[in-house]
Amino acid sequence: MCFDIPRHRICALKTLKMYSPAEIERKRMLALQKKAQLNQNRVDNDQSMSPAAKRKPVPAESGNQPKLVLCSTPPNVKRKWESNHSSGNHPKQVKTTTTIQPAKFFGKTEKIKAACRMISSTRFEVEVIYHTQLIEFFKTIPTRVYDQKMKIWNFHIDDYASVINGIKSQFAEYVTVSGIPQFVLQAFKNALKKKATTEAILSKVDETLISKLMPFQRDGIVFGIQKNGRCMIADEMGLGKTIQALGIAHYFKESWPLLIVTPSSIRYQWSEAIHDFLPSVPHHHIFHYTSCKDCLEKEKITIVSYDLLSRNINVFLKKAFGFVIFDESHSLKSYKTERTKSAQAVASAARHVLLLTGTPALSRPIELFSQICLLNRNWIKIHDYGMRYCEGKKGPFGWDYQGACNTTELQLFLKASILIRRLKSEVLTQLPEKVRQIVMLDPELIKEGTKEMKKMAEKLQQSTLKGFEKHTELLRYYAESSKLRLTAVGNYVKDLIDKNQKFIIFAHHQCVLDKISEVLIKNGVTFIRIDGKTTAELRKAYVDQFQESDDCLVAVLSITAANSGLTLTAASLVVFAELYWNPAELTQAEARAHRIGQRNYVIIQYLIAKGTVDDILWPLLQTKAHFLKNAGLDQNFSLSQAELKIQASEEPTNDKTATLETFGFSQAISSSQEEEFSTPMETFSPKSQKNGPCNPRTAETPQEAVKRDVSVSEDFAKLLEEDDEDFENIDLDGIS
Template sequence: MSCSKEEIERKRLAALQKRQKVLSHGSNSNQNTPVKSWPGQIGSPQPCSSKGGFKSSMTSNSNRSHPYSKPKTARNEENNVPVGKVVSGTVYLISEDRFEVNPSEFCAPLINIFKSLPSKSYDSKSKLWNFSVNDYQQLMSKVAPLAPHIVLGPIPPYVLRVLREEAMDPNCVDLSPVEATLRNKLMPFQAEGVRFGISRRGRCMIADDMGLGKTFQALAIASYYRHNWPLLIVTTSSMRETWQSKIQELLPSVPMMNIATLTSGKDTQFVADKQTEVVIVSYKITSMYQDLLKSKKFGVVIIDESHYLKSHKAQCTVALSSITRQCARAVLLSGTPALSRPAELYTQLALIEPGFFSSYTEYGKRYCDGKQTNFGWDMTGQSNLPELQIILQKRFLIRRTKEQVLTSLEEKTRETVLLDSTLLQHSDTDKGLCDMAEAYKSSRASEKQAALITYFSESAKVKIPAICQYIRQLLTDAQTQKFLVFAHHRAVIDAVCQTLDEENVGYISIVGSTPANTRAELVDRFQHIDSCRCAVLSITAANSGLTLTAANLVLFAELHWNPGILTQAESRAHRLGQRGGVRVRYLLAPRTADDLMWPMLQGKLNVLNDVGLSRDTFEHTTMKHQESKNNISQYLTPCTIPKNKNDYIPGTNIRKDSIKSDVTNDVTNEQTQNGDDVDKSFLDDDEDDELLANLDL
């Protein structure tokens, strides 16, 4: 089809008029409200290219005189945002005076804004930009007009409040109101902790390393605020008498008749008495007598071993939340505030300052990498840990390690001992353990808990012969003095005790069923009687509240899935009063659950280090091998090993029939749930570790 010269000229003029209208309309829309645009439209926003630049609908330079060519007009780079695609990003603190921005992808308009800020700094390692907190409002105001194409998640208001607030200077706190008997016994770093608690108006957490005297600091803070009493002390059942004796020792002005320990209904009248100044109660009893405790109108509360309050829905947590809300002062104590993940901190922080975080969900999304699934929110991850650490240190807690404050304390060394594989009872269960390992690796997240429990339980039985033989080797070593043995399953504990009996070695044993009033006697025996060389302990029942500094060696016959539990157990020996260094040895067996749990522990401990709640690491432990002397079985194939007529476990004097062995996995699971082969303390959710019901993966 051909057109005349007149038609061509008419169409050209019409196109020019149309172009002029578009330009005029686009100019007005920039000043008022945005209009819908399309790719290639003149004056419309252009999408980000893969290299971060902006695509042009006209790339040729040879036709600039063409009526449809792109006009030479200045454009606002900051308003050239992607169309139909949202660039998101998070803003978080990396120090007290700087924040970082992490965008979902590269986008030039955002980079241009970054470059316009005076405090800009680019980290070549992380490939992210960071700025002074003084430029935060300027950044957000410049990014706001780019919405909804570019959206940055702001720093929460509570974080900004923490940065702006001016707390009381701890150095200005006068400790003269603290009872002199206690004040004169405080070490300098303990006095510093007391001043911190008072500067936080008596609502704080003392998170010092185990063995640094958190009890002294808590009682000193309580003494400072004695005008707010009565005082409530919440602790584990095994520590109630310890707290009572410490009050009598450090606060002699408190009459013994004014201290009540609530253990059952017969104590309720004593607790309600107006003359009662101090009430000591266990976690479990707290939820049982919540109304009685609320009616007492406590002004000061001390919560010992507060890391047990992991679930914000537990009855004990709900009861304590109600009680602490009406208290003027609340002091939490824990050497391991989070045993393995940031989610465990929320409940404790909410007790110290209710309402600081808007909700558990918001806390989880910010610091636990919270994700909504078909089964609810998954809060098992971690995110923005440097920011969380800043909040904790400025607002909630003080933490010191032994290395920081006890320069005279000998160091603690960790070793892993690879057990002799020829002593492992693999013959009948080898294939079963392999199947359990595969079942764990291939199972869904909701099934991993049960799979690891089964694998862990069966691994314990396999390790028993090698563990007992290793202890025999220790006893023959003249350099071995007093030592601790931590184990998890009752079968392992019983086997170790039987080995010590056969060797005529004096020892004590503390498990979940050990009465609280006899534990102090057992500890005193181990500490002061030379013939008592060993303490056999349940990991969960005896990992806290005991001082066993007479030992210089700590053995872990089994692992635990929470690194905080293990480090607490180590500190039974490595604490104030220890003379000489402490060696910690973890007995690991190949082709057992140890292969999965040891790397898991290392990863969890790294998370706690990132949030500033730990400085431990399991990654640089030295490795040794168990001695294998005169063991003919290592030269024989399994089918040629002669069976001894008394059917003893190789390397021990323990009969196989003395160790109950489950025939099927169903029986194993049933016995594990019923606690037949597990220390009974494991099944006490409120008092100990919510053991098998809340396995951290």
């Protein structure tokens, strides 16, 4: 049978939505009390009436009076009622004051969620949907602040316990709160404690070193000492991380012996820096571990490469190093490699651990995890870190931590606990800014791709190509496309020579480096070349010659083998003949000229060739640079404001009408929001090699160098270390 719901009951149901479950329960209990009182009043009235009055018949209904039917009783219910009464059985009286739980009365309601996160070094926010009673509670907190734009409440860290306990005690029935991890909270609270004076701290450091410090470098040493020698100095390249590290290490010299782990290419620069900044340390106290046959004895300072450390970890574990410095610590970004495991084993036995890097995270927050573990023995598990800061997701092959979330809190936590990072723009106002330029190579000089390259391009566009296979094909395409630009790059280098200006030119593939060297030899230019086959012992000699000799005009460098540890401020022009897919590698290479000691503004030129791998690498660089900036790890790599130059047949000139759109690069710009050895290479001199081969190591002609199979690159292993995710989102539709 169908019943119509009265209008007043519909209104009552709508009204229920305006109240919280607690208020509705209170009103329901009040209504039950009133109902019980009315029933009691009827009983009292019936008892006071006479029997005759109780049997008074009901007057007959008038014909003009409408009949009101409230409900009809079903036949089966009526028969059951008559049967019970005829037999003298009366139904039991139902208690009207039975309490019903709100969850049963209203049904189950999903709890609202509140999330807490740090937004500054002293304040945290609570993100939650609007709730009247919760807002009233927030207003009772003395340090409350409401962000009108974000519509979120935030409080001082001192009131964290009051906020969390208040929510859990008063609103536990319908609010679930996600608090800030204890290790994060403790880091910010410790940062609020009073610190010792700078003068008292620096008094224990070598006076020679102190006299050479700049103000921001003094602050870096103080920071490291206050962190008990367990921190990361992540200043931008060229700001003197080495001198700061030696200052911190010298303060804790009672904990020596000191171990310095560094890339093999720059290990001799550390001994030079120790001689310059710490003359109080005798020369015989410094030892270079260069062979597996070497023995560790009573040396105060040991310098070793990452590879030798991992291959001879048992030797180093036998000697207790109290202070360990990891230079270029981003080399330890993967927690699964043997290199990182060896570093962790050495660091676990040391009292002080210092990390140095200009690029703390090359691509994503997960790369910071293994580095932080070196500094904090009681660090959290990787799953907890991945869920909080890497947007951990469960996949078919396990957990994926390649994303990013809560990046603002991560940045603040690192600065409050272990990290200090300064940019050139913040601390060196007297240092000239660098100007980036984009040079579009002459399309007429870009050779047509071979049939093999066209097959590669078609294969890269296949949707079924994924993972390692896609990665490998892209590397092959990268190598083969380098040959297309040889003529254009050679012509541009010739134009630069005519200006008689010192410059640095970077490339990645051997064929491009050989082509540049060939042009320089033919034009009688003295130059140096440093690539992966140049020994570490000779690098300093080459750098000194370039810096001190006016006759040495050009430095030909490998992007991956010579992008760190070199100071080449004698040149103010840096040219990249090829792109590389990691902006951190490129900014490190730029910093070879743009660093302390540079007296001129630095021009950075990137040579771009349409119809080559640049079509892929260009948007990839912009995407990575934008990602790192949002994560608070800005590499100061932006090409969206770069000047555009066009390579002409005679001389590159400014073209005010041409734009990147002309060459098909509009999408990359508009979408961007701002990203051991053989015979040593000698200094090339046209006086001694006018008619000689381009590469004296192999004694082959430039033509033979171009024709030979260059495989993928001289650093193929390094390229394969790049994560596959770097290539998953590349747009391959534009390859021709």
